[in-house]
Amino acid sequence: MAKMIMKFSYETCAKWLREKAASLRSIGLNVTIKENDAPVRTILLRLESSKSMAELVVWETGATSMMFINLAKDDYDLNRHDLILVGDQFESDLGEFFKLVK
Numbered sequence: 001m002a003k004m005i006m007k008f009s010y011e012t013c014a015k016w017l018r019e020k021a022a023s024l025r026s027i028g029l030n031v032t033i034k035e036n037d038a039p040v041r042t043i044l045l046r047l048e049s050s051k052s053m054a055e056l057v058v059w060e061t062g063a064t065s066m067m068f069i070n071l072a073k074d075d076y077d078l079n080r081h082d083l084i085l086v087g088d089q090f091e092s093d094l095g096e097f098f099k100l101v102k
Helices: 010-026 087-093 095-101
Strands: 030-036 042-048 052-059 063-070 075-083
Touching: 010 030, 010 042, 010 052, 010 087, 052 095, 063 095, 075 095, 087 095
Parallel strands: none
Antiparallel strands: 030 042, 042 052, 052 063, 063 075
16 A cells, blocks of 8 residues: 655644744743744744754745754854745654754
């Protein structure tokens, strides 16, 4: 039987990011999470520490914007825009962002 490909779900991704935010707070990062409904639903996750600043935005369309700034180098380690097309892959698609954060 063929594997079903799940369409991207903004609700599932937003829930996962809210849970991820809680775990990042527990390791001492300053975490801001904001959600907007208009004109397109978005969730923004902003992380700050003494060494870095990071921001991730996910739109309900599956578009993402990821930025990670290393404050010691005063330079971007990551500045990328992507599109998450498959619903069950957002965790791996956003993995590069979260590897830099830890």
